[in-house]
Each structure stands twice: as structure tokens, then as C-alpha cells.
């Protein structure tokens with residue numbers, strides 16, 4: 001294959017603590033060090049969450065600013081992607097760090113169930129986050145937890161709420177949402193190609209499905225999340 | 227075609243008032259009369275919501291009981307389906323009428339965006355509604371607003387939370403959820419056939435998409451909602 005595969009690394013996530021795994025980088029210094037290792041090992045994008053001192057999820061722009069500064073310094077050329085996911089804050093707090101102008105930010109354009117709750121992304125919040133990304137020239141990574149999220153992203157690109165070409169991540173293996181289903185994975189690719197031929201995509205599997213989605217994505221010519 | 231097409235009629239819905247359309251039946255007496263006309267015109271299933279005196283949505287079991295009684299009397303053989311949708315109540319109130327043992331009830335097994343809000347069906351509520359339907363021998367109509375909802379229903383059937391064969395309604399034309407997309411409609415049918423070969427399905431289009439989904443569904447050998 002001549003097209004390079006982009007590896008996106010999620011260093012910290014929003015939930016795991018040192019009690020779950022002592023190797024999880026929590027402080028900004030730990031995150032910068034851990035990201036640098038991944039960057040040197042070949043990661044192109046770093047998907048970033050920040051944490052409070054007690055390890056709980058945070059959306060504090062000041063912490064994001066320090067992380068961005070550390071990554072710019074230690075990983076020149078790394079594409080920094082901030083999470084706007086729902087665990088670290090509510091409402092507009094989820095996008096308060098976009099004015100820092102990271103290279104990318106995650107963006108959910110629909111709602112779905114998670115293992116024990118509803119992952120809520122109300123339409124007005126989605127539109128506001130998208131407009132903030134346009135205003136600050138932040139490239140969104142669309143998090144597609146279901147088929148309609150792919151379709152919705154292509155509609156938002158068509159009416160100017162998102163900029164083309166889209167970059168879409170297929171997230172599979174989420175309990176009560178979409179499992180890692182090979183036929184549906186292929187249909188995701190086919191649908192994105194039909195509705196947004198210039199889009200790029202990336203596959204992400206949750207938990208034990210990570211390696212499965214890595215294999216499927218690389219073989220199908222997409223990008224992937226580790 | 228030798229297989230009969232089931233026509234499901236939604237007489238009232240949860241929102242439209244006399245101000246929107248003077249013909250909308252609001253009181254139980256009006257609903258019974260209107261349903262009887264549809265029944266005599268060929269409807270097999272009546273999808274029912276009840277309303278308060280001020281026309282706002284209700285989930286009052288007493289009103290559902292009067293409606294059921296009227297329909298049993300005036301439409302013998304009609305399949306009565308109660309809505310457990312989220313507009314008429316919150317939490318367990320959405321299933322408070324299931325002990326009346328209607329023939330069917332609608333059941334959403336996932337969450338998604340609606341035009342201006344999140345349609346919330348948290349996993350524990352979904353499981354509770356499904357268990358109430360099992361306990362009272364009420365046949366669920368699965369409301370599939372997205373692809374993962376179809377998959378989730380087949381998983382719930384596999385582990386005993388739902389009884390097979392499934393009856394699944396594909397809902398299309400919802401702003402911010404799934405549009406009326408012909409290729410996706412075909413893929414819905416294909417996926418349901420793959421994961422639950424004995425399932426029956428029905429197509430429902432919102433607003434101007436109603437007639438579109440009627441045509442697609444009838445031509446593809448499914449059932450449909452008017």
C-alpha cells in the first residue's frame with residue numbers, strides 16, 4: 001500500500017485511574033512523557049483527555065493549555081486532538097478549550113447508549129461545538145457510534161456546519177451501542193464513500209475489540225486508534 | 227403476494243393538537259371513533275397515545291384503560307399497541323400501563339437525537355420496560371431509529387430479554403437521526419434478516435416521508451405505519 005496509515009493514540013482516556021493500571025499517565029507531565037514515547041514509536045495523532053489532581057475527568061482549559069504546550073515542545077509535528085466527550089464536562093464546558101486551537105478535536109454528532117447511561121449530544125450542543133471548531137480552525141474527528149452519525153456528519157458538511165473532507169472514526173464494541181460487526185464495518189466504509197467520497201476514516205474498537213478494529217482498519221486501507 | 231401486509235395506524239401521536247389539525251382525535255371517545263374508522267378501512271394494529279384534558283401527552287394508566295376498553299368493544303380483533311415513548315412520561319411512568327396487557331407496546335432499545343433534543347432511553351429503563359412486557363405478555367414493537375437499535379434488539383432476543391420472533395419498526399426521516407435513505411432501508415432489512423431471520427418488520431416515515439416508507443415497505447414485503 002502506498003497510502004500511509006495514520007495511527008491515533010489515546011494515552012489516558014477519561015476514566016481509568018492508577019488503581020486500574022499504574023501505567024496510566026494522569027498528570028500533564030506524565031501525559032507528555034507517555035505521548036512522546038508513542039510519537040517516537042510512530043503515532044501521528046494523540047487523542048487527549050485531561051484529569052483533575054484526584055484523577056477524575058476534567059475539561060479545564062488551563063490543563064489543556066499546559067498539555068498542548070508540552071506536546072508542541074516535545075513532539076514537534078504531532079497532531080494534537082482534544083476530546084470534547086461528555087465525561088469531562090457538560091454543555092459548553094466540553095468545548096471551552098477549543099480556542100486553544102489544537103490541531104483536531106473529537107466531535108460526536110448524535111446520541112447513543114453507553115453501557116450504563118445515555119451518551120447525550122443534543123443537537124444545539126453539536127452545532128455549537130462544530131461552529132467553535134470552524135471558528136478556531138480545529139479539524140473535527142467525527143465519532144460515529146452508529147450509522148446515522150455518519151450520515152449526519154455528511155449532512156453537516158453539505159450545509160457548511162463542517163468542513164470537507166471529513167475525518168470520521170467508526171467506534172465499535174460499545175455495549176448497548178454498536179458491536180464489532182464485520183459486515184457493518186464494511187457498510188460503514190461503503191456508506192461514507194457513497195455520501196462523502198473524499199472523507200478519510202479511522203476504526204476504533206473498545207476494550208478487547210481494539211486489536212480487531214486495528215486489523216480490520218489497516219487491511220481495509222483506513223486509519224486506526226490504539 | 228400471498229403474505230398479508232399489516233397496516234399499523236397511529237391515530238393521535240404524542241404532540242399534534244386541535245390547533246394543528248381539528249381532526250386530531252384527543253379524547254378517549256374521539257380516539258375510539260377514529261380508530262374504528264381506520265379498523266373498518268383495513269388497519270390491523272392501532273398505535274395509541276393518550277392525552278390529558280389540555281391535549282398534552284399523558285401516560286396515565288386510567289386513560290389507557292378506558293381507551294383499551296373502548297377499542298376492545300368497538301374494534302373486535304384489532305391489535306392494540308400502547309406507546310411507551312418518552313414524550314408522555316419519564317422513567318417507569320412510561321410503562322405504568324403495561325399491566326393492562328395491551329396486545330403490543332412500542333419499545334425503543336437505544337437512544338438517538340431528535341430534531342431539538344436527545345431521545346433518552348437509558349439501558350436500565352429499556353431492560354425494565356422489556357421485562358414488564360415479558361411479564362404481562364405484551365408483544366413489543368421495537369422502534370429502530372438507527373442501525374444499532376436493530377442489532378441491540380437481536381441481542382436482547384438472544385439472551386432472553388425479548389421473545390422471538392421480533393417485530394421491528396424502521397423509523398426514517400427523523401431530523402438529526404436517520405433520514406429516509408433507500409440504500410440504508412435495504413440494509414436494515416438485510417441486517418435484520420441476517421441477525422434474526424424469523425423477525426417481521428414494518429417501515430415508518432416521519433412527516434412527508436410517511437408515503438415514501440409506505441411504498442418502500444409494501445414493495446419489499448414488509449408491514450407499514452400510517
Ligand SMILES: [Zn+2]
Pocket residue numbers: 010013014047049083085
Ligand atoms: Zn476519548
Ligand SMILES: [Zn+2]
Pocket residue numbers: 008141169202204224225
Ligand atoms: Zn482516531
Ligand SMILES: [Zn+2]
Pocket residue numbers: 236239240273275309311
Ligand atoms: Zn407513537
Ligand SMILES: [Zn+2]
Pocket residue numbers: 234367395428430450451
Ligand atoms: Zn408499526
